[in-house]
Amino acid sequence: MSDNPGTKQRIREAAFRALAEHGYADLSIKDIGEELGQNPSIIYHYFDSKDDLLLSMLDDFVGIFVGRRLEQPVTDAETELSAFVDQVLHPSTEQVEQAMDSPPADIETTVARVFVELWAHATWDDAFREETTRVDGRMREVLTHVIQAGIDDEQFRPVDVELTADHVLFLLKQGLHTRTTTNRDDAVDRVQLLVDGIIADISDDD
Template sequence: MTHPGVRADSGSTKHRIIAAAFDALATHGYADLSIKAIGDELGQSPSLIYYHFDDKDDLLLALLDFHLAQFTAEYLDGAGADPETNLRAFVDKLLPETVSADKRTFLRVYAELRAQAAQSEAYREKFTKLDSLLVTTVSDFIEAGIEAGQFADVDVPVAAEHLVGLLLYAMQTRATTTRTASISSIRVALDSVLDDLRGEAVRPSS
């Protein structure tokens, strides 16, 4: 697994530790993640971690912050084409037809981190913000499309939540099941939702 911006053998020590923590997380899972395992992955002493972070929790929250920022930068940069093209590109980027092993690893780690939100207020806040950001991004695309006359005058928050919901469901499915047929179906469903945005009366009556 490579870490763009936080490569395994370069960057600040803090970033190398975060990268090592990610790899340890991918290998051992959140429940079995130990400071020692992170040190092993880092190839340095576990106690070094305590010079750079207060404790395990501090490190893991920094890890989450880093990856959420990374994710935002990678997927949520407003694109330069017309609204519908931008929206379809966004959907394709979040739900590509196939995923590399690296991306699948990321989806799994991400799924485990999200589950921490069930227990931890701090995690819950971060994932609440992430989801809101996703919905806002999609809402902006839809609104722009309506103003451009590309989309019908739909209920924007509902349509945005609908699209994001299908996307995140598919990502969870990729992380926690082997249901590949589900992904194909969701891609079809997403297409039909996107088509519906263009106008709800495309199909002829009876």
């Protein structure tokens, strides 16, 4: 059997959906095979283990959260910062389709659950921690890129770019975590409100 990049990606997408349904602890290769609609033995042709598969799946988060933002010029920093926040808290079908061909039905819930499961597992696993750190770093790059562009264009007042980016990133991650692990229906809305306050605070309206 020759390697097929399309099959490998479909396995990752099936694992994404299965992880959201079962959680890391209860997830098995059999569950992923059922989600894929194929004999689970095919998964071992592309991945050595469940963890190997889930580690590779972290690239999907880069696609969903970051996309090609770092390759594009910032034309309106305030609008683009708000759009990035919205993309993380409310991923749309169109955004997810840029990272995967067959997005889950309930995109927001699935993305948040998978995010929390993988970042929680990084507590105990050095390989996962290395990869989640990389994804965090990519998200932080987008935030610093947009905030710095806003300062350069005098759309934002001069602020500590890295500290502001860390503040926003912390709130975004906390929003995903709170939404998934509590019954607070307003978790994401509250984070959106807090980040809107940061954007308003750094905007140079003088």
